[in-house]
Amino acid sequence: MRLIQNMCTIAEYPAPGSAAAAADCCLGAAGRRLVKIAVVGASGVGKTALVVRFLTKRFIGDYERNAGNLYTRQVQIEGETLAIQVQDTPGVQVRENGLSCGEPLNRCIRWADAVVIVFSVTDYQSYELIGQLHQHVQQLHLGSRLPVVVVANKADLLHVKQVDPQLGLQLAGMLGCSFYEVSVSENYNDVYNAFHVLCKEVSHKQQPSGTPEKRRTSLIPRPKSPNMQDLKRRFKQALSAKVRTVTSV
Numbered sequence: 001m002r003l004i005q006n007m008c009t010i011a012e013y014p015a016p017g018s019a020a021a022a023a024d025c026c027l028g029a030a031g032r033r034l035v036k037i038a039v040v041g042a043s044g045v046g047k048t049a050l051v052v053r054f055l056t057k058r059f060i061g062d063y064e065r066n067a068g069n070l071y072t073r074q075v076q077i078e079g080e081t082l083a084i085q086v087q088d089t090p091g092v093q094v095r096e097n098g099l100s101c102g103e104p105l106n107r108c109i110r111w112a113d114a115v116v117i118v119f120s121v122t123d124y125q126s127y128e129l130i131g132q133l134h135q136h137v138q139q140l141h142l143g144s145r146l147p148v149v150v151v152a153n154k155a156d157l158l159h160v161k162q163v164d165p166q167l168g169l170q171l172a173g174m175l176g177c178s179f180y181e182v183s184v185s186e187n188y189n190d191v192y193n194a195f196h197v198l199c200k201e202v203s204h205k206q207q208p209s210g211t212p213e214k215r216r217t218s219l220i221p222r223p224k225s226p227n228m229q230d231l232k233r234r235f236k237q238a239l240s241a242k243v244r245t246v247t248s249v
């Protein structure tokens with residue numbers, strides 16, 4: 001697993017359509033399909049810890065507000081090596097009138113091929129904004145339904161748990177997303193599986209539509225092309241019949 005960390009924070013993130021963005025999309029040019037994933041959610045739910053755990057298998061215990069870093073690595077999905085870019089993002093704020101997602105975060109969501117929405121089982125408010133956040137993500141991708149996975153983090157903190165896993169599962173089901181309850185601090189596999197499922201969904205979406213359509217067989221059997229013997233025989237019959245009529249005249 002190769003981790004190339006581009007310290008490209010969201011603020012410097014190339015605006016879609018810019019030369020930098022065009023250069024960015026050529027990552028796939030190295031013969032690898034590119035999957036771009038944004039990790040979003042409320043502050044302090046463990047977004048950075050989740051990204052670092054996925055990329056390095058390590059857990060970071062120290063808490064510092066992140067500005068949003070971009071990481072790149074390669075993953076194997078169904079035998080294919082994909083290049084994936086994972087964009088960590090600052091915590092989404094909740095105001096009285098709902099979510100407050102600044103333009104840099106919106107640009108990052110528009111850039112993404114898929115999104116991981118994280119909440120913490122120890123923070124009921126971070127769970128409550130999942131529905132609005134999912135709706136906001138899909139609104140920024142009008143016309144194509146973006147693959148999203150919902151991750152409930154900090155499952156190890158049983159003594160301060162505020163959100164039952166069933167609630168997360170039901171919500172994800174309603175939103176049509178996969179759901180994972182994980183503990184980034186305790187377990188790597190669940191974290192890996194959440195990203196793996198998402199990469200698979202994107203990969204299936206990016207692939208040309210399925211297997212080449214079977215040639216439609218016509219319901220009306222096509223006339224068989226007569227073979228030469230058949231033609232000669234019929235020609236002779238026609239000829240001899242003609243001769244008969246002439247002679248019979």
Ligand SMILES: Nc1nc2c(ncn2[C@@H]2O[C@H](COP(=O)(O)OP(=O)(O)OP(=O)(O)O)[C@@H](O)[C@H]2O)c(=O)[nH]1
Binds near residue numbers: 062
């Ligand atoms: N016990 C426990 N602590 C965790 C877990 N995941 C993250 N943390 C801790 O939660 C705190 C916040 O983690 P971050 O990854 O910085 O959270 P964030 O969502 O990036 O936070 P912002 O930068 O504010 O958006 C850190 O002290 C982490 O060590 C977990 O699974 N279990």
